[in-house]
Amino acid sequence: MPKAAPSSFPVSALFGVVKPSGPTSMSVVNDVQLLVARSKLFAEADKLAKIKGKKIDRRRGKQGRESVKIGQGGTLDPLADGVLVIGVGKGTKKLNDFLGCTKEYETTCLLGCETDTYDREGARVRLAPWQHVTREQVEAALPKFIGEITQVPPIFSALKMDGKPLYEYARKGIPLPRPIDPRPVTVHSLEVVKWLGQDHSFTWPEKQMSTGEKEALEAALKGIQEDPTIKDDPETVLNNANPTAFVLKMKVSGGTYVRSIVHDLAHSVGSAGHVSTLKRSRQGRFVLTAGEEGDQECVSWETFEKALSDVGDVDADGWTEWERQVMQHLEVV
Structure with missing residues (x-):
């Protein structure tokens, strides 16, 4: 030094x-x-x-x-x-x-709930089943997120399309003129370092999207998604059990959206999920x-x-x- x-x-x-x-x-x-x-x-x-x-x-x-x-x-x-x-x-x-530069993160994924920002600070978009998800299923899905991959940034982000922030389309119900451009990133490593299961204190956000906000988001997604309908799984809504959580550790290239990895990984195992905690342990x-x-x-x-x-x-x-x-x-x- x-x-x-x-x-x-x-x-x-x-x-x-x-x-x-x-x-x-x-x-x-x-x-x-x-x-x-x-x-x-x-x-x-x-x-x-x-x-x-x-x-x-x-x-x-x-x-x-x-x-x-x-x-x-x-x-x-x-x-x-x-x-x-x-x-x-x-x-x-x-x-x-x-x-x-290369960065390393640890993040807690909480299953069963998708939010507009893909993290705990957002509003609930939809609830989905989570009881079926096992550690083995999550680990089996990890390889598709390792290496040179492409990510689609969240629609609730400040990235611009035709001069307008993406979140503005979503909030005002303006149809996206085209799909959000995927971004190439590199995930050098990705692993489950802790399986918390239901033994934790994390909870889904209390804030929920209103009917009007959901309709605006659906309108923004029309034309680029086959079925942009947003709805909760009724069994999940009635289930008061603590949802499953687990901790991921990853080493990634600059520009990687950790929130998108968590969001997409949860989808890949037939659920929904968002980031509850995020720690950057390395930056260069x-x-x-x-x-x-x-x-x-x-x-x-x-x-x-x-x-x-x-x-x-x-x-x-x-x-x-x-x-x-x-x-x-x-x-x-």
Whole structure:
């Protein structure tokens, strides 16, 4: 790991942050920037002088942000946690390298319920049988999702068709002018690492699509699907049993939709499913736990959260705890 000598500050750099589930990636970046803009590790002395004595206010986070350039190398959904690569200064020019790099994920699939976003934050689209699905059936279906495959992105996504986001067609009942273009991706590995069965606390989303919303989605899909009718399986609706869940681990190329893998896999075993949890454990060389030569572990979110509340005391060299933690995981650009 490149080390920054005291005489070389401020630096441009890359480092990884362990994003928690809940906040958006952009809010994490904005919070980190509030600290970065006030640190001699990253900011010029004249810029530090301008904000000296000004307290950190996360509600008015633009204060001081413009003094240091910062960005992230690949957004994580709010429900997801794990590796988020941060670039500071000239490090932002290296962030594109992480968009197409190899990534590793762990995700929990909950069977029996399909949502509009393919994850737990969406609304129920339909319920389907799940009691018949076994671990052996799921594992037998995995090979068709490994290797160079094509994926169809969710219709409730921001991808555009003829200048209009796909979700707009779905919400307004506008027929899609043509099928959604499939995307080539590579799934290097895919395996079931834990079969939870019914022994878990995951539940289907409470939010449900209204009749009007379902009709709008059906209208959007007409012409590109033989039968776009959306309906629940009546036996599933009446069944109060805990639905089956399992955990997948995968290593994929950039641009892969984990949500689509879960959605399509559930369909392939005669059910429906969505993502309940999602963790990115690797993004290029940045990882949660080092296991290969060259791996670079990330800084915990708790380190930044604590500093945002109280930056703490400085050591004999003038560094706070969060700065020391970042320097231990820093790649100087």
